[in-house]
Amino acid sequence: MPAQLIDGNALARQIRQQVQSRTAALQARGVQPALHILLVGDDPASQVYTRHKVNDSTETGLAATLERLPADLPEADLLARLDALNRDPAVHGILVQLPLPPHMDAHKVIEAIAPAKDVDGFHVQSAGALMTGLPGFWPCTPHGCMKMLESIGCQLRGKNAVVIGRSNIVGKPMALMLLQQDATVTVCHSRTADLKAHTLQADVVVAAVGKRNVLKADMVKPGAVVIDVGMNRDEAGKLCGDVDFEGVRQVAGWITPVPGGVGPMTRAMLLVNTIEAAERASA
Numbered sequence: 001m002p003a004q005l006i007d008g009n010a011l012a013r014q015i016r017q018q019v020q021s022r023t024a025a026l027q028a029r030g031v032q033p034a035l036h037i038l039l040v041g042d043d044p045a046s047q048v049y050t051r052h053k054v055n056d057s058t059e060t061g062l063a064a065t066l067e068r069l070p071a072d073l074p075e076a077d078l079l080a081r082l083d084a085l086n087r088d089p090a091v092h093g094i095l096v097q098l099p100l101p102p103h104m105d106a107h108k109v110i111e112a113i114a115p116a117k118d119v120d121g122f123h124v125q126s127a128g129a130l131m132t133g134l135p136g137f138w139p140c141t142p143h144g145c146m147k148m149l150e151s152i153g154c155q156l157r158g159k160n161a162v163v164i165g166r167s168n169i170v171g172k173p174m175a176l177m178l179l180q181q182d183a184t185v186t187v188c189h190s191r192t193a194d195l196k197a198h199t200l201q202a203d204v205v206v207a208a209v210g211k212r213n214v215l216k217a218d219m220v221k222p223g224a225v226v227i228d229v230g231m232n233r234d235e236a237g238k239l240c241g242d243v244d245f246e247g248v249r250q251v252a253g254w255i256t257p258v259p260g261g262v263g264p265m266t267r268a269m270l271l272v273n274t275i276e277a278a279e280r281a282s283a
């Protein structure tokens with residue numbers, strides 16, 4: 001029996017409805033929740049992604065501003081712009097779309113965002129809050145993956161979870177979130193000696209590498225939950241994940257599709273963080 005699909009579009013729609021009612025409640029108190037997106041340069045994919053984020057926001061009643069800045073903007077000017085947005089009480093969430101042009105230091109730019117407005121959850125203070133269990137913004141992609149696990153009633157306590165990938169924005173925070181739910185977590189990566197030996201033991205696998213076919217059917221324990229964070233293109237130019245979907249779905253118990261899986265959930269969690277930021281600021 002093939003795996004059941006975890007429908008990211010449907011779950012994201014539910015989450016957007018929840019955000020919409022929280023937005024309405026704030027508006028009734030005279031607060032208009034607002035997200036400010038900075039897009040530096042004209043990377044075509046970034047233009048598409050940021051347009052999606054603005055549309056999602058306005059659909060839920062959040063005010064979203066997309067500010068486009070030239071690719072050759074001096075880094076100091078971007079930092080000054082962030083300083084002004086940090087001080088602006090009408091702005092609750094700030095997102096600097098990545099990647100930034102090569103002359104900018106992304107770390108430095110992210111650290112210039114006020115942690116209270118860091119709706120991406122990329123600031124070192126946000127990362128530290130996640131690690132220690134203090135309140136703070138969680139990165140949208142791994143948070144969306146946790147919501148997907150929750151939606152199927154996946155009990156993580158005592159389960160083996162394998163995260164493939166160790167990036168600061170997905171792999172590492174994902175491992176911490178799974179650990180917080182009492183899973184036994186293994187983080188695998190490009191230098192892992194025997195990936196298959198690990199994934200075959202896993203009740204939950206999260207693939208977040210950015211490379212096709214990292215996880216194949218013979219690497220998956222029957223009935224496992226497989227979350228595919230990958231966002232790649234195949235030779236036909238079609239969007240695909242890190243998981244060999246057709247193969248793995250014959251073995252897994254649950255699987256997320258690409259597109260229509262983690263991607264829409266990432267965007268939904270950005271809205272959740274933004275309404276949360278607005279609620280905290282006006283509490």
Ligand SMILES: Nc1nc(=O)c2c([nH]1)NC[C@@H]1CN(c3ccc(C(=O)N[C@@H](CCC(=O)O)C(=O)O)cc3)C=[N+]21
Pocket residue numbers: 049095096097098099120140231239258259260261262263264265266267
């Ligand atoms: N500061 C910052 N924050 C980000 O969160 C961020 C970023 N920079 N830079 C780029 C990546 C990429 N990312 C995606 C989110 C959703 C989809 C998504 O919704 N994908 C759809 C398909 C969209 C399509 O058709 O191209 C899906 O999977 O169904 C894709 C990519 C957020 N990122």
